[in-house]
Amino acid sequence: MTEGVFPEQPSTLAINLNMEAFAPIPPEWTEKAVHAHHFSCPRCNSTPLEAKRVWINRRSPVYTEDHRRKWQEFYSCQCDFVWWAWSSDRPPSELGDRPLDNDDNDYL
Numbered sequence: 001m002t003e004g005v006f007p008e009q010p011s012t013l014a015i016n017l018n019m020e021a022f023a024p025i026p027p028e029w030t031e032k033a034v035h036a037h038h039f040s041c042p043r044c045n046s047t048p049l050e051a052k053r054v055w056i057n058r059r060s061p062v063y064t065e066d067h068r069r070k071w072q073e074f075y076s077c078q079c080d081f082v083w084w085a086w087s088s089d090r091p092p093s094e095l096g097d098r099p100l101d102n103d104d105n106d107y108l
């Protein structure tokens with residue numbers, strides 16, 4: 001094996017974001033978060049995908065009426081507004097909204 005070879009410094013923002021996202025202790029910036037009801041920034045309407053920072057409060061999930069778990073997701077928007085929303089309010093389209101294949105494959 002190649003000893004003494006150091007891996008490249010993980011310098012991408014994505015890695016830093018992920019590490020902070022699941023930190024056990026709330027980052028300071030989450031303290032001023034405002035509850036958003038539409039899973040986007042209340043100030044500029046940006047989606048979480050455009051947020052600069054994210055923190056997910058997985059340590060204290062809440063059980064909804066239909067016995068599903070939800071938790072708070074905190075976002076620091078690109079416009080510097082900080083907001084949070086329940087994970088259950090996240091629009092499903094963000095995860096897997098694929099356009100349907102056209103169904104005129106007849107195999108004839």
Ligand SMILES: [Zn+2]
Nearest residue numbers: 041044077079
């Ligand atoms: Zn914003």
